Amino acid sequence: xxxxxxxxxxxxxxxxxxxxxxxxxxxxxxxxxxxxxxxxxxxxxxxxxxxxxxxxxxxxxxxxxxxxxxxxxxxxxxxxxxxxxxxxxxxxxxxxxxxxxxxxxxxxxxxxxxxxxxxxxxxxxxxxxxxxxxxxxxxxxxxxxxxxxxxxxxxxxxxxxxxxxxxxxxxxxxxxx
Numbered sequence: 001x002x003x004x005x006x007x008x009x010x011x012x013x014x015x016x017x018x019x020x021x022x023x024x025x026x027x028x029x030x031x032x033x034x035x036x037x038x039x040x041x042x043x044x045x046x047x048x049x050x051x052x053x054x055x056x057x058x059x060x061x062x063x064x065x066x067x068x069x070x071x072x073x074x075x076x077x078x079x080x081x082x083x084x085x086x087x088x089x090x091x092x093x094x095x096x097x098x099x100x101x102x103x104x105x106x107x108x109x110x111x112x113x114x115x116x117x118x119x120x121x122x123x124x125x126x127x128x129x130x131x132x133x134x135x136x137x138x139x140x141x142x143x144x145x146x147x148x149x150x151x152x153x154x155x156x157x158x159x160x161x162x163x164x165x166x167x168x169x170x171x172x173x174x175x176x177x
Contacts, residue, residue, distance in 0.1 A: 006069065008074070008123075010117075012112065013083075013116040014078075015074040015086065015117060015120055015121075016074060016075045016077060017069055017070055018058065018069075018073035018075060018085075018087070019062075019069070022075070023058055024059075026045075026046065027052065027055065030042045030044065031045075033045070033075070037075055037077070037082060039077050039081055039082050040080050042083060042105050043107035044105050044106065045082075046085075046105075047085060047103035047106075048103050049101070050085050058073045058087070061090055068091045071088045071090055071092075072087055072090070073086075074117075074121070076113055076117045083104055083105055083111075083113050084105055084108065085102070085103055086101065086102035087100070087101060087121070088100055088121065088125070089101065092128065096130055097131075097132065097133050098125050098128075098134055099135045099136060100118060100121045100125070100135070101137075102114055102118050102121070104117075114145075115151045118149065119152045122134050122152055122173060126175055131175065132175050133172050133173065133175065134172070134173050135172050136149050136171045137168050137170050138171070139165060139166070139167070140167055140169055146169065146171075149171045152173065153173045154171035154172060155171060155172060155173070156170070157170050157171065
């Protein structure tokens with residue numbers, strides 16, 4: 001297994017922080033990245049919203065933030081196998097906001113992996129005193145994603161129109177008092 005400097009452990013999910021080498025291994029498929037991580041391969045790969053362009057963007061983000069790799073991409077391990085990806089869209093901004101995202105392979109939906117992974121990201125973010133609020137965005141049609149966010153304490157706070165994807169819903173969870 002390639003050593004990763006960061007891990008997060010939940011009840012039934014582990015998160016392994018991505019390195020540049022791991023992101024490159026993904027281009028060879030699910031078996032390659034699972035081997036790199038030292039876990040069983042996923043039922044299918046990649047999960048939705050984790051295509052080559054997304055991985056390239058994550059590699060660039062990691063290169064731009066070498067001192068904060070934890071604010072980029074993480075692999076979701078459930079029951080000893082790779083089940084998805086999650087992460088942040090970079091370190092906190094000037095207002096203390098950090099945005100999360102997640103995607104679980106379809107065969108692993110409805111098993112709690114997404115809820116636990118998102119919850120671990122929120123908890124990790126709030127251990128950083130710079131973070132005041134964790135945000136997430138999703139499409140109106142992605143009801144399951146909205147349910148994941150609600151289970152993690154997020155509230156729907158509005159949204160915006162994206163020229164390519166249409167209506168985007170925005171969710172937030174503020175730092176606990």
